[in-house]
Amino acid sequence: MEARAIKFHSPLWISRLIWAVNLCSISASTLCYIYLSWYVYHITGNIILSQAVLYAPMILPVIFVNQVQGIAEKSSPRQLLMISNLAAAFCTLIIFSLLHILPVLALLGGLLIGSIDALQRVGRIVAIKHYFSGDKIETTVPLTLTAQFIAGGLAGMLMGSIKGEMSPQLAMSMISVLFIISVLASFLLPKLNLHQEDKKQKRSLKTFIVLLSLNAPLKKAFLNFIVFITFFQGFFNVSRVTLPSHILNLPENFVGYLQLVNSGAALSGAVFYFIYNRRGVKFNPLYMAVASALFMIITSLGINVSISYFSYFMYIFFFELAFFKLQSDIVLKSDVKDMPMIAAMQYAGVYIGMIASIFIGSVVTQYSHLYVVAIIYSAVYFLCYILLSKGKI
Numbered sequence: 213m214e215a216r217a218i219k220f221h222s223p224l225w226i227s228r229l230i231w232a233v234n235l236c237s238i239s240a241s242t243l244c245y246i247y248l249s250w251y252v253y254h255i256t257g258n259i260i261l262s263q264a265v266l267y268a269p270m271i272l273p274v275i276f277v278n279q280v281q282g283i284a285e286k287s288s289p290r291q292l293l294m295i296s297n298l299a300a301a302f303c304t305l306i307i308f309s310l311l312h313i314l315p316v317l318a319l320l321g322g323l324l325i326g327s328i329d330a331l332q333r334v335g336r337i338v339a340i341k342h343y344f345s346g347d348k349i350e351t352t353v354p355l356t357l358t359a360q361f362i363a364g365g366l367a368g369m370l371m372g373s374i375k376g377e378m379s380p381q382l383a384m385s386m387i388s389v390l391f392i393i394s395v396l397a398s399f400l401l402p403k404l405n406l407h408q409e410d411k412k413q414k415r416s417l418k419t420f421i422v423l424l425s426l427n428a429p430l431k432k433a434f435l436n437f438i439v440f441i442t443f444f445q446g447f448f449n450v451s452r453v454t455l456p457s458h459i460l461n462l463p464e465n466f467v468g469y470l471q472l473v474n475s476g477a478a479l480s481g482a483v484f485y486f487i488y489n490r491r492g493v494k495f496n497p498l499y500m501a502v503a504s505a506l507f508m509i510i511t512s513l514g515i516n517v518s519i520s521y522f523s524y525f526m527y528i529f530f531f532e533l534a535f536f537k538l539q540s541d542i543v544l545k546s547d548v549k550d551m552p553m554i555a556a557m558q559y560a561g562v563y564i565g566m567i568a569s570i571f572i573g574s575v576v577t578q579y580s581h582l583y584v585v586a587i588i589y590s591a592v593y594f595l596c597y598i599l600l601s602k603g604k605i
Contacts, residue, residue, distance in 0.1 A: 269326015368471025446569025
């Protein structure tokens with residue numbers, strides 16, 4: 213059980229602090245991934261190697277999912293966010309200092325920063341569950357997570373604003389400062405007095421499967437989320453560097469501009485969801501996915517910059533409306549004591565799906581075209597949705 217030491221802190225203040233942590237840490241991580249991916253593509257000209265940097269961050273969190281859960285259970289969200297951001301800043305200094313000597317360190321950087329980022333992601337979801345009551349969660353999720361969309365835009369703006377090529381040293385400075393600011397914001401979060409129960413929770417896939425089998429609404433929400441993110445965010449990870457650099461043959465700064473488009477669309481979707489959800493409007497994830505898939509296919513055709521970037525905006529906008537509903541459903545249907553395990557397994561499942569979707573998407577794009585990826589992913593997603601609706605998965 214737990215005793216909360218937050219009665220002297222307003223929910224708005226806590227929400228702003230979590231927002232600030234999200235903004236800085238995700239900006240740093242996003243800038244790190246995009247820069248390292250671009251750096252590898254710039255050095256080798258190989259799409260598959262470039263995309264490998266983007267799926268490298270997902271490998272260790274999958275392998276060590278039980279350890280991630282254990283750390284989240286033993287640490288308060290505040291401690292977890294502080295320590296992980298400090299560790300990320302240290303890793304950034306080491307990796308980027310040696311990048312010009314040994315470019316292969318880009319993959320190691322993706323592995324290390326991605327693993328630490330996974331801890332932060334779990335910590336942020338657990339923090340929302342601990343700091344906010346059930347009736348406020350559905351509006352808190354989009355409100356606090358809007359920071360991650362602004363973060364992507366900030367990362368894109370930083371990369372796109374540099375004249376010429378951004379050096380590893382400059383990227384290192386920007387990323388490290390953002391992580392340190394996130395440490396300070398985490399420090400200001402109110403302390404939670406968490407009292408562990410005598411009986412330790414078992415950390416295993418079997419335990420998690422049993423939990424889902426005993427909670428049908430949670431099982432449906434969880435699987436819907438994993439399938440949706442696998443294909444739609446998988447396409448995002450494949451396209452965010454490939455679309456401007458390979459399909460449209462644009463210079464480096466357009467990679468940053470596309471990140472700005474993505475962030476603007478996601479932020480618009482978050483505000484739209486927040487406003488209309490408070491008015492009682494419920495967004496059907498299926499309809500949002502249909503609209504998102506349509507624009508995903510259009511943007512992948514690479515007709516021209518204007519059409520591709522506008523379609524990308526709409527693809528992300530509808531994606532976020534579905535994302536918020538699906539993420540809120542998971543948090544609402546989870547018990548607070550199970551939240552570390554559910555959050556850890558959620559991100560492990562998402563990472564497994566995205567590793568596969570990024571690899572397949574990169575290979576298909578390299579030897580065919582990005583629009584083929586969009587069509588395949590849309591078709592497979594809707595097939596999975598039908599099977600889930602009929603209870604066959």
